[in-house]
Amino acid sequence: MPRCAPSRLRLRPLLGLAAVGVVAGLGAAAASSAPAAQRRPALRCQKLHGPNLVHSSVIKVVRRRAKPHKDRRNAHDLLACVRPRGKVYPVGGDGTETLGGTPVAGDDTTLGATVGTFLLTHDHSATQLPDTVDTYKVYNVRTGRHYVYFENTDSTPPQPRSASTPPPARVLLNRSGQLAGVFTDDGSDPRARYPDAGNALVIGFQANGRRRVLDRAPRAAIPPASLQVVGHTVRWTHAGTARSATL
Numbered sequence: 595m596p597r598c599a600p601s602r603l604r605l606r607p608l609l610g611l612a613a614v615g616v617v618a619g620l621g622a623a624a625a626s627s628a629p630a631a632q633r634r635p636a637l638r639c640q641k642l643h644g645p646n647l648v649h650s651s652v653i654k655v656v657r658r659r660a661k662p663h664k665d666r667r668n669a670h671d672l673l674a675c676v677r678p679r680g681k682v683y684p685v686g687g688d689g690t691e692t693l694g695g696t697p698v699a700g701d702d703t704t705l706g707a708t709v710g711t712f713l714l715t716h717d718h719s720a721t722q723l724p725d726t727v728d729t730y731k732v733y734n735v736r737t738g739r740h741y742v743y744f745e746n747t748d749s750t751p752p753q754p755r756s757a758s759t760p761p762p763a764r765v766l767l768n769r770s771g772q773l774a775g776v777f778t779d780d781g782s783d784p785r786a787r788y789p790d791a792g793n794a795l796v797i798g799f800q801a802n803g804r805r806r807v808l809d810r811a812p813r814a815a816i817p818p819a820s821l822q823v824v825g826h827t828v829r830w831t832h833a834g835t836a837r838s839a840t841l
Contacts, residue, residue: 637682639675650708652677653735655685665692672703674735676711683738686715698722710769711736725749730762734771734801741803743773759795760788764818771801772841774808774828776818796821796830798841808839 644656653676660669669689675682686703699721706714717729730744744762765775778794794816796809809816811832820831829838 637673639677639680639682642673642675642682647672648705648708648713652710653708653713655705655713657687660687660689666690667692667697672705674713674733676736680736681738683733683735685713685733685735685740686717707767709767712767712769712771714765714767715740723749730765732767732771732773732799732803741799741801743775743797743799743803743805744777758789759797760790760793763794764821766821766823768823768825768841770826772823772826773799774821774823774841775799776816776821776830778813778816778818780813794818796828796839798828798839800841809837 639654642654642656644658647655647657653674655672655674657670657672660666660671663669667690670687671684672686673682674685686705688702689700690697691699691701699719701717701719704716704718706716708714711734713733713735715731715733717731718726720726726748728744728746728748729742731740731742733740743765744759746761759777760779761777762775763778763780765773767773775797776794777797779788779791781792790810792813793810794813795807796816797805798808799805808828809830809832815833816830820829822829823841826841827838828841829836831837
C-alpha cells in the first residue's frame with residue numbers, strides 16, 4: 595500500500611446553530627420565540643472548485659487552504675464529494691502544529707484508490723519526540739462516514755506497536771465499501787513487534803467496519819499479490835492452493 599496520509603483535523607460542521615429567544619412579559623406569563631437563524635446551506639459538489647486529486651469520474655477531492663489558526667501553520671483541508679451535486683465532506687488534510695511559534699508536530703493525508711463512491715486514505719502524524727501515528731481509512735464520500743482498517747502508533751523510546759494486526763501489504767475495495775486485505779510484516783524494521791509476527795493474515799471488512807479474519811499462515815504461504823476481490827468474493831492462495839470467501 596503506498597504511503598498515504600485517515601491527519602488530525604478537527605473541521606467544524608458547515609451548518610450554523612439556530613438561536614431561539616424567549617421574552618417574558620410583566621404580569622402575564624407571555625413568551626415568544628425569536629425567528630430561528632437561517633441555516634447556512636451545505637456546500638455542494640458543483641461549488642467545489644479546484645483540480646481533482648483522484649482519478650475518478652464519480653467523486654471529486656480538492657485541497658483547500660484551511661482557516662487561519664494561531665497554533666496551526668500552512669494548513670490545508672482535503673474536501674470530497676460525489677458528483678454532480680453531493681454534499682462536501684472533509685476526508686483529511688495537512689499542516690504543522692506550533693507551540694509558541696515553534697513547530698512541534700505535523701500531519702498529512704495521502705489519498706489511495708477509489709471504487710465507486712468509496713475512497714482509501716492514509717493519515718500520518720508525527721511529533722518531535724518522534725512519535726508517529728498512521729491511520730488507514732475507508733471513506734464513503736456519499737455520506738461522509740468512514741471506518742479504520744489499520745492504525746499503528748510508534749513511540750520513542752521503542753515500545754511494542756499498538757497495532758492489532760501487522761500492516762497492510764495489499765488491500766482491495768469493492769463498490770459496496772467492503773475491503774479485503776493481506777496484512778503482514780516483511781521484517782524490514784527490526785524494532786517492529788507486531789501481533790502475529792511472521793504471519794500473513796487475510797482479513798475482510800464490512801462497509802460498517804466490522805472485520806473477520808479469513809485466513810492465517812506463515813508469511814511466505816500467502817503472497818499479497820494473490821489477493822483478488824470480485825464482487826463480494828475474495829480469492830487468494832495459501833501454500834499454492836486457491837482459497838476463497840464471501841465478504
